[in-house]
Amino acid sequence: MMMRTVTAAETAPTTHPWPVHAEGLRVRAGRHLAVDGLDLALGVGVHGLLGPNGAGKTTLMRALATVVKPAGGRLTLRGQRADGHADLRQVRRGLGYLPQQFGFYPRFTVREFVEYMAWLKEMPKAAVPGAVQRAIERVGLTAKADARMKTLSGGMLRRAGIAQAIVNDPEIVLLDEPTVGLDPEQRLDFRELLRTVGVDSCVLVSTHLVEDVVAACAEVILLCDGRRLFQGSPAELIAQGGAEDPGDSPAERGYSALLRRHRGQATR
Known part of the structure:
Protein backbone atom coordinates (compact mmCIF):
# COMPACT_ATOMS: atom_id res chain seq x y z
CA MET A 1 0.00 0.00 0.00
CA MET A 2 1.48 3.33 -1.06
CA MET A 3 1.49 6.20 1.39
CA ARG A 4 -0.08 9.48 0.23
CA THR A 5 2.18 12.52 0.32
CA VAL A 6 1.02 15.03 2.92
CA THR A 7 1.04 18.62 1.71
CA ALA A 8 2.46 21.56 3.63
CA ALA A 9 -1.02 23.09 3.81
CA GLU A 10 -2.32 20.03 5.66
CA THR A 11 0.41 20.17 8.30
CA ALA A 12 0.35 23.94 8.78
CA PRO A 13 -1.22 25.21 12.01
CA THR A 14 -4.83 26.31 11.82
CA THR A 15 -5.25 30.08 11.67
CA HIS A 16 -8.37 32.20 11.74
CA PRO A 17 -9.04 35.57 10.06
CA TRP A 18 -10.15 36.96 13.43
CA PRO A 19 -8.72 34.93 16.34
CA VAL A 20 -10.70 37.26 18.64
CA HIS A 21 -14.19 38.32 17.56
CA ALA A 22 -16.85 39.84 19.79
CA GLU A 23 -20.30 41.18 18.93
CA GLY A 24 -22.32 43.08 21.51
CA LEU A 25 -20.22 41.54 24.27
CA ARG A 26 -21.43 42.18 27.80
CA VAL A 27 -19.44 41.06 30.86
CA ARG A 28 -20.13 41.64 34.53
CA ALA A 29 -17.65 42.25 37.33
CA GLY A 30 -19.79 41.28 40.30
CA ARG A 31 -23.05 43.17 39.85
CA HIS A 32 -21.44 45.87 37.72
CA LEU A 33 -21.67 45.65 33.93
CA ALA A 34 -18.00 46.31 33.22
CA VAL A 35 -18.09 45.56 29.47
CA ASP A 36 -21.20 46.90 27.78
CA GLY A 37 -22.06 45.95 24.19
CA LEU A 38 -18.51 45.72 22.87
CA ASP A 39 -17.79 44.93 19.22
CA LEU A 40 -14.20 43.88 18.62
CA ALA A 41 -12.23 42.05 15.95
CA LEU A 42 -8.52 41.31 16.42
CA GLY A 43 -6.24 39.58 13.93
CA VAL A 44 -2.64 38.40 14.07
CA GLY A 45 -0.32 41.10 15.41
CA VAL A 46 0.18 43.10 18.59
CA HIS A 47 -2.76 45.12 19.91
CA GLY A 48 -2.58 47.51 22.86
CA LEU A 49 -5.53 47.95 25.21
CA LEU A 50 -5.66 51.35 26.92
CA GLY A 51 -8.14 52.98 29.25
CA PRO A 52 -8.48 54.68 32.63
CA ASN A 53 -9.02 52.78 35.86
CA GLY A 54 -12.45 51.18 35.85
CA ALA A 55 -12.69 51.19 32.04
CA GLY A 56 -13.30 47.42 31.93
CA LYS A 57 -9.88 46.35 30.63
CA THR A 58 -9.21 43.57 33.15
CA THR A 59 -12.78 42.28 32.93
CA LEU A 60 -12.47 42.11 29.15
CA MET A 61 -9.15 40.27 29.43
CA ARG A 62 -10.70 37.77 31.86
CA ALA A 63 -13.57 37.14 29.47
CA LEU A 64 -11.21 36.61 26.53
CA ALA A 65 -9.19 34.22 28.71
CA THR A 66 -12.45 32.31 29.43
CA VAL A 67 -12.04 32.98 33.17
CA VAL A 68 -15.44 34.66 33.37
CA LYS A 69 -18.51 33.89 31.28
CA PRO A 70 -20.06 36.71 29.22
CA ALA A 71 -23.43 38.01 30.37
CA GLY A 72 -24.54 38.58 26.79
CA GLY A 73 -23.48 39.00 23.18
CA ARG A 74 -21.36 36.68 21.11
CA LEU A 75 -17.69 35.80 21.67
CA THR A 76 -15.66 33.71 19.24
CA LEU A 77 -12.06 32.67 19.98
CA ARG A 78 -9.93 30.76 17.49
CA GLY A 79 -13.01 30.21 15.35
CA GLN A 80 -15.00 28.62 18.19
CA ARG A 81 -17.81 29.97 20.33
CA ALA A 82 -16.58 30.89 23.82
CA ASP A 83 -19.79 32.05 25.45
CA GLY A 84 -22.85 30.35 26.91
CA HIS A 85 -22.29 26.65 27.50
CA ALA A 86 -19.50 26.13 24.95
CA ASP A 87 -16.85 23.46 25.57
CA LEU A 88 -13.83 25.61 26.35
CA ARG A 89 -11.09 22.96 26.61
CA GLN A 90 -10.14 23.13 22.93
CA VAL A 91 -10.25 26.94 22.98
CA ARG A 92 -7.99 27.11 26.03
CA ARG A 93 -5.31 24.92 24.45
CA GLY A 94 -4.55 27.79 22.08
CA LEU A 95 -4.60 30.58 24.68
CA GLY A 96 -1.80 32.16 26.67
CA TYR A 97 -2.80 34.39 29.60
CA LEU A 98 -0.89 36.47 32.11
CA PRO A 99 -3.24 38.09 34.67
CA PRO A 170 -0.65 30.06 21.52
CA GLU A 171 -2.69 31.62 18.75
CA ILE A 172 -4.03 34.19 21.25
CA VAL A 173 -1.78 35.79 23.90
CA LEU A 174 -3.41 37.95 26.61
CA LEU A 175 -1.10 40.01 28.83
CA ASP A 176 -2.63 42.14 31.59
CA GLU A 177 -0.20 44.84 32.81
CA PRO A 178 2.87 42.75 31.84
CA THR A 179 5.45 45.53 32.34
CA VAL A 180 4.70 46.09 36.04
CA GLY A 181 8.02 45.74 37.88
CA LEU A 182 10.18 45.83 34.76
CA ASP A 183 12.99 48.37 34.60
CA PRO A 184 13.47 50.52 31.45
CA GLU A 185 15.94 48.08 29.86
CA GLN A 186 13.64 45.14 30.53
CA ARG A 187 10.72 47.06 29.03
CA LEU A 188 12.72 47.55 25.83
CA ASP A 189 13.44 43.81 25.72
CA PHE A 190 9.76 43.11 26.35
CA ARG A 191 8.73 45.29 23.42
CA GLU A 192 11.03 43.30 21.14
CA LEU A 193 9.57 40.05 22.49
CA LEU A 194 6.05 41.32 21.73
CA ARG A 195 6.99 42.04 18.12
CA THR A 196 8.40 38.52 17.76
CA VAL A 197 5.37 36.78 19.29
CA GLY A 198 3.00 38.96 17.25
CA VAL A 199 4.34 37.63 13.95
CA ASP A 200 2.28 34.45 14.33
CA SER A 201 -0.13 35.20 17.19
CA CYS A 202 -2.88 37.62 18.11
CA VAL A 203 -1.43 39.47 21.11
CA LEU A 204 -3.50 41.79 23.32
CA VAL A 205 -1.60 43.83 25.91
CA SER A 206 -3.46 45.79 28.57
CA THR A 207 -1.44 48.61 30.10
CA HIS A 208 -1.53 52.17 31.44
CA LEU A 209 1.74 53.00 29.67
CA VAL A 210 0.78 54.72 26.44
CA GLU A 211 4.37 54.84 25.20
CA ASP A 212 4.75 51.04 25.46
CA VAL A 213 1.68 50.63 23.27
CA VAL A 214 2.90 53.12 20.67
CA ALA A 215 6.35 51.54 20.53
CA ALA A 216 5.31 47.88 20.37
CA CYS A 217 1.76 47.66 19.01
CA ALA A 218 0.43 47.89 15.48
CA GLU A 219 -3.05 48.74 16.75
CA VAL A 220 -4.50 50.55 19.75
CA ILE A 221 -7.89 49.99 21.40
CA LEU A 222 -9.14 52.57 23.88
CA LEU A 223 -11.79 51.42 26.32
CA CYS A 224 -13.85 53.65 28.61
CA ASP A 225 -16.95 52.82 30.64
CA GLY A 226 -16.92 49.34 29.16
CA ARG A 227 -17.19 50.59 25.59
CA ARG A 228 -14.74 51.06 22.74
CA LEU A 229 -13.89 54.72 22.15
CA PHE A 230 -11.18 54.19 19.57
CA GLN A 231 -9.49 51.48 17.52
CA GLY A 232 -6.72 52.33 15.10
CA SER A 233 -2.99 52.66 14.52
CA PRO A 234 -0.64 54.52 16.89
CA ALA A 235 -0.37 57.25 14.24
CA GLU A 236 -4.15 57.61 14.21
CA LEU A 237 -4.17 57.84 18.01
CA ILE A 238 -1.53 60.60 17.90
CA ALA A 239 -3.59 62.49 15.33
CA GLN A 240 -6.48 62.77 17.81
CA GLY A 241 -4.58 65.20 20.03
CA GLY A 242 -3.19 68.69 19.79
CA ALA A 243 -0.72 70.94 21.60
CA GLU A 244 -3.46 72.10 23.99
CA ASP A 245 -4.19 68.58 25.26
CA PRO A 246 -2.46 67.30 28.43
CA GLY A 247 0.36 64.78 28.08
CA ASP A 248 4.11 64.49 27.84
CA SER A 249 4.13 62.99 24.34
CA PRO A 250 2.00 63.16 21.17
CA ALA A 251 0.53 59.74 21.98
CA GLU A 252 -0.47 60.76 25.49
CA ARG A 253 -2.06 63.93 24.13
CA GLY A 254 -4.07 61.88 21.65
CA TYR A 255 -5.17 59.54 24.43
CA SER A 256 -6.22 62.37 26.76
CA ALA A 257 -8.03 64.20 23.95
CA LEU A 258 -10.21 61.17 23.22
CA LEU A 259 -11.09 60.78 26.91
CA ARG A 260 -11.87 64.49 27.33
CA ARG A 261 -14.19 64.50 24.31
CA HIS A 262 -15.97 61.37 25.56
CA ARG A 263 -16.44 62.77 29.05
CA GLY A 264 -17.62 66.10 27.66
CA GLN A 265 -20.28 64.36 25.58
CA ALA A 266 -21.33 62.21 28.53
CA THR A 267 -22.14 65.26 30.67
CA ARG A 268 -24.35 66.89 28.07
Whole structure:
Protein backbone atom coordinates (compact mmCIF):
# COMPACT_ATOMS: atom_id res chain seq x y z
CA MET A 1 0.00 0.00 0.00
CA MET A 2 1.48 3.33 -1.06
CA MET A 3 1.49 6.20 1.39
CA ARG A 4 -0.08 9.48 0.23
CA THR A 5 2.18 12.52 0.32
CA VAL A 6 1.02 15.03 2.92
CA THR A 7 1.04 18.62 1.71
CA ALA A 8 2.46 21.56 3.63
CA ALA A 9 -1.02 23.09 3.81
CA GLU A 10 -2.32 20.03 5.66
CA THR A 11 0.41 20.17 8.30
CA ALA A 12 0.35 23.94 8.78
CA PRO A 13 -1.22 25.21 12.01
CA THR A 14 -4.83 26.31 11.82
CA THR A 15 -5.25 30.08 11.67
CA HIS A 16 -8.37 32.20 11.74
CA PRO A 17 -9.04 35.57 10.06
CA TRP A 18 -10.15 36.96 13.43
CA PRO A 19 -8.72 34.93 16.34
CA VAL A 20 -10.70 37.26 18.64
CA HIS A 21 -14.19 38.32 17.56
CA ALA A 22 -16.85 39.84 19.79
CA GLU A 23 -20.30 41.18 18.93
CA GLY A 24 -22.32 43.08 21.51
CA LEU A 25 -20.22 41.54 24.27
CA ARG A 26 -21.43 42.18 27.80
CA VAL A 27 -19.44 41.06 30.86
CA ARG A 28 -20.13 41.64 34.53
CA ALA A 29 -17.65 42.25 37.33
CA GLY A 30 -19.79 41.28 40.30
CA ARG A 31 -23.05 43.17 39.85
CA HIS A 32 -21.44 45.87 37.72
CA LEU A 33 -21.67 45.65 33.93
CA ALA A 34 -18.00 46.31 33.22
CA VAL A 35 -18.09 45.56 29.47
CA ASP A 36 -21.20 46.90 27.78
CA GLY A 37 -22.06 45.95 24.19
CA LEU A 38 -18.51 45.72 22.87
CA ASP A 39 -17.79 44.93 19.22
CA LEU A 40 -14.20 43.88 18.62
CA ALA A 41 -12.23 42.05 15.95
CA LEU A 42 -8.52 41.31 16.42
CA GLY A 43 -6.24 39.58 13.93
CA VAL A 44 -2.64 38.40 14.07
CA GLY A 45 -0.32 41.10 15.41
CA VAL A 46 0.18 43.10 18.59
CA HIS A 47 -2.76 45.12 19.91
CA GLY A 48 -2.58 47.51 22.86
CA LEU A 49 -5.53 47.95 25.21
CA LEU A 50 -5.66 51.35 26.92
CA GLY A 51 -8.14 52.98 29.25
CA PRO A 52 -8.48 54.68 32.63
CA ASN A 53 -9.02 52.78 35.86
CA GLY A 54 -12.45 51.18 35.85
CA ALA A 55 -12.69 51.19 32.04
CA GLY A 56 -13.30 47.42 31.93
CA LYS A 57 -9.88 46.35 30.63
CA THR A 58 -9.21 43.57 33.15
CA THR A 59 -12.78 42.28 32.93
CA LEU A 60 -12.47 42.11 29.15
CA MET A 61 -9.15 40.27 29.43
CA ARG A 62 -10.70 37.77 31.86
CA ALA A 63 -13.57 37.14 29.47
CA LEU A 64 -11.21 36.61 26.53
CA ALA A 65 -9.19 34.22 28.71
CA THR A 66 -12.45 32.31 29.43
CA VAL A 67 -12.04 32.98 33.17
CA VAL A 68 -15.44 34.66 33.37
CA LYS A 69 -18.51 33.89 31.28
CA PRO A 70 -20.06 36.71 29.22
CA ALA A 71 -23.43 38.01 30.37
CA GLY A 72 -24.54 38.58 26.79
CA GLY A 73 -23.48 39.00 23.18
CA ARG A 74 -21.36 36.68 21.11
CA LEU A 75 -17.69 35.80 21.67
CA THR A 76 -15.66 33.71 19.24
CA LEU A 77 -12.06 32.67 19.98
CA ARG A 78 -9.93 30.76 17.49
CA GLY A 79 -13.01 30.21 15.35
CA GLN A 80 -15.00 28.62 18.19
CA ARG A 81 -17.81 29.97 20.33
CA ALA A 82 -16.58 30.89 23.82
CA ASP A 83 -19.79 32.05 25.45
CA GLY A 84 -22.85 30.35 26.91
CA HIS A 85 -22.29 26.65 27.50
CA ALA A 86 -19.50 26.13 24.95
CA ASP A 87 -16.85 23.46 25.57
CA LEU A 88 -13.83 25.61 26.35
CA ARG A 89 -11.09 22.96 26.61
CA GLN A 90 -10.14 23.13 22.93
CA VAL A 91 -10.25 26.94 22.98
CA ARG A 92 -7.99 27.11 26.03
CA ARG A 93 -5.31 24.92 24.45
CA GLY A 94 -4.55 27.79 22.08
CA LEU A 95 -4.60 30.58 24.68
CA GLY A 96 -1.80 32.16 26.67
CA TYR A 97 -2.80 34.39 29.60
CA LEU A 98 -0.89 36.47 32.11
CA PRO A 99 -3.24 38.09 34.67
CA GLN A 100 -2.25 41.07 36.79
CA GLN A 101 -1.78 38.76 39.76
CA PHE A 102 -0.83 35.15 39.05
CA GLY A 103 -0.37 32.34 41.52
CA PHE A 104 2.58 29.97 41.79
CA TYR A 105 4.17 27.57 44.24
CA PRO A 106 7.08 29.52 45.81
CA ARG A 107 9.30 26.43 46.02
CA PHE A 108 8.94 25.65 42.31
CA THR A 109 11.89 26.60 40.16
CA VAL A 110 11.20 28.73 37.11
CA ARG A 111 11.54 25.64 34.93
CA GLU A 112 9.16 23.62 37.11
CA PHE A 113 6.61 26.45 37.10
CA VAL A 114 6.61 26.76 33.29
CA GLU A 115 6.53 22.94 32.94
CA TYR A 116 3.55 22.76 35.27
CA MET A 117 1.67 25.38 33.25
CA ALA A 118 2.50 23.49 30.04
CA TRP A 119 0.98 20.38 31.62
CA LEU A 120 -2.18 22.30 32.57
CA LYS A 121 -2.44 23.40 28.92
CA GLU A 122 -2.39 19.71 27.91
CA MET A 123 0.72 20.00 25.78
CA PRO A 124 2.13 16.70 24.43
CA LYS A 125 4.56 15.33 27.02
CA ALA A 126 7.42 14.91 24.54
CA ALA A 127 7.16 18.54 23.42
CA VAL A 128 7.26 20.07 26.90
CA PRO A 129 11.02 20.17 27.72
CA GLY A 130 11.98 21.92 24.50
CA ALA A 131 9.02 24.31 24.64
CA VAL A 132 9.82 25.24 28.25
CA GLN A 133 13.46 25.93 27.44
CA ARG A 134 12.52 28.12 24.45
CA ALA A 135 10.00 30.12 26.51
CA ILE A 136 12.51 30.72 29.30
CA GLU A 137 15.15 31.84 26.81
CA ARG A 138 12.74 34.19 25.05
CA VAL A 139 12.01 36.10 28.27
CA GLY A 140 15.69 36.28 29.26
CA LEU A 141 15.54 33.97 32.30
CA THR A 142 17.99 31.28 31.17
CA ALA A 143 20.38 32.05 34.04
CA LYS A 144 17.49 31.78 36.53
CA ALA A 145 15.84 28.67 35.10
CA ASP A 146 16.68 26.57 38.16
CA ALA A 147 16.14 29.34 40.74
CA ARG A 148 13.11 29.04 43.01
CA MET A 149 10.24 31.37 42.22
CA LYS A 150 10.30 32.83 45.74
CA THR A 151 13.81 34.19 45.15
CA LEU A 152 12.92 36.20 42.03
CA SER A 153 12.54 39.96 41.90
CA GLY A 154 9.22 41.47 40.84
CA GLY A 155 10.45 42.02 37.30
CA MET A 156 11.73 38.45 37.01
CA LEU A 157 8.40 37.12 38.27
CA ARG A 158 6.61 39.01 35.49
CA ARG A 159 9.00 37.52 32.96
CA ALA A 160 8.33 34.03 34.34
CA GLY A 161 4.63 34.80 33.97
CA ILE A 162 5.15 35.77 30.33
CA ALA A 163 7.12 32.54 29.76
CA GLN A 164 4.19 30.40 30.91
CA ALA A 165 1.83 32.44 28.73
CA ILE A 166 3.81 31.70 25.54
CA VAL A 167 5.09 28.19 26.30
CA ASN A 168 2.39 26.52 24.14
CA ASP A 169 2.95 28.85 21.15
CA PRO A 170 -0.65 30.06 21.52
CA GLU A 171 -2.69 31.62 18.75
CA ILE A 172 -4.03 34.19 21.25
CA VAL A 173 -1.78 35.79 23.90
CA LEU A 174 -3.41 37.95 26.61
CA LEU A 175 -1.10 40.01 28.83
CA ASP A 176 -2.63 42.14 31.59
CA GLU A 177 -0.20 44.84 32.81
CA PRO A 178 2.87 42.75 31.84
CA THR A 179 5.45 45.53 32.34
CA VAL A 180 4.70 46.09 36.04
CA GLY A 181 8.02 45.74 37.88
CA LEU A 182 10.18 45.83 34.76
CA ASP A 183 12.99 48.37 34.60
CA PRO A 184 13.47 50.52 31.45
CA GLU A 185 15.94 48.08 29.86
CA GLN A 186 13.64 45.14 30.53
CA ARG A 187 10.72 47.06 29.03
CA LEU A 188 12.72 47.55 25.83
CA ASP A 189 13.44 43.81 25.72
CA PHE A 190 9.76 43.11 26.35
CA ARG A 191 8.73 45.29 23.42
CA GLU A 192 11.03 43.30 21.14
CA LEU A 193 9.57 40.05 22.49
CA LEU A 194 6.05 41.32 21.73
CA ARG A 195 6.99 42.04 18.12
CA THR A 196 8.40 38.52 17.76
CA VAL A 197 5.37 36.78 19.29
CA GLY A 198 3.00 38.96 17.25
CA VAL A 199 4.34 37.63 13.95
CA ASP A 200 2.28 34.45 14.33
CA SER A 201 -0.13 35.20 17.19
CA CYS A 202 -2.88 37.62 18.11
CA VAL A 203 -1.43 39.47 21.11
CA LEU A 204 -3.50 41.79 23.32
CA VAL A 205 -1.60 43.83 25.91
CA SER A 206 -3.46 45.79 28.57
CA THR A 207 -1.44 48.61 30.10
CA HIS A 208 -1.53 52.17 31.44
CA LEU A 209 1.74 53.00 29.67
CA VAL A 210 0.78 54.72 26.44
CA GLU A 211 4.37 54.84 25.20
CA ASP A 212 4.75 51.04 25.46
CA VAL A 213 1.68 50.63 23.27
CA VAL A 214 2.90 53.12 20.67
CA ALA A 215 6.35 51.54 20.53
CA ALA A 216 5.31 47.88 20.37
CA CYS A 217 1.76 47.66 19.01
CA ALA A 218 0.43 47.89 15.48
CA GLU A 219 -3.05 48.74 16.75
CA VAL A 220 -4.50 50.55 19.75
CA ILE A 221 -7.89 49.99 21.40
CA LEU A 222 -9.14 52.57 23.88
CA LEU A 223 -11.79 51.42 26.32
CA CYS A 224 -13.85 53.65 28.61
CA ASP A 225 -16.95 52.82 30.64
CA GLY A 226 -16.92 49.34 29.16
CA ARG A 227 -17.19 50.59 25.59
CA ARG A 228 -14.74 51.06 22.74
CA LEU A 229 -13.89 54.72 22.15
CA PHE A 230 -11.18 54.19 19.57
CA GLN A 231 -9.49 51.48 17.52
CA GLY A 232 -6.72 52.33 15.10
CA SER A 233 -2.99 52.66 14.52
CA PRO A 234 -0.64 54.52 16.89
CA ALA A 235 -0.37 57.25 14.24
CA GLU A 236 -4.15 57.61 14.21
CA LEU A 237 -4.17 57.84 18.01
CA ILE A 238 -1.53 60.60 17.90
CA ALA A 239 -3.59 62.49 15.33
CA GLN A 240 -6.48 62.77 17.81
CA GLY A 241 -4.58 65.20 20.03
CA GLY A 242 -3.19 68.69 19.79
CA ALA A 243 -0.72 70.94 21.60
CA GLU A 244 -3.46 72.10 23.99
CA ASP A 245 -4.19 68.58 25.26
CA PRO A 246 -2.46 67.30 28.43
CA GLY A 247 0.36 64.78 28.08
CA ASP A 248 4.11 64.49 27.84
CA SER A 249 4.13 62.99 24.34
CA PRO A 250 2.00 63.16 21.17
CA ALA A 251 0.53 59.74 21.98
CA GLU A 252 -0.47 60.76 25.49
CA ARG A 253 -2.06 63.93 24.13
CA GLY A 254 -4.07 61.88 21.65
CA TYR A 255 -5.17 59.54 24.43
CA SER A 256 -6.22 62.37 26.76
CA ALA A 257 -8.03 64.20 23.95
CA LEU A 258 -10.21 61.17 23.22
CA LEU A 259 -11.09 60.78 26.91
CA ARG A 260 -11.87 64.49 27.33
CA ARG A 261 -14.19 64.50 24.31
CA HIS A 262 -15.97 61.37 25.56
CA ARG A 263 -16.44 62.77 29.05
CA GLY A 264 -17.62 66.10 27.66
CA GLN A 265 -20.28 64.36 25.58
CA ALA A 266 -21.33 62.21 28.53
CA THR A 267 -22.14 65.26 30.67
CA ARG A 268 -24.35 66.89 28.07
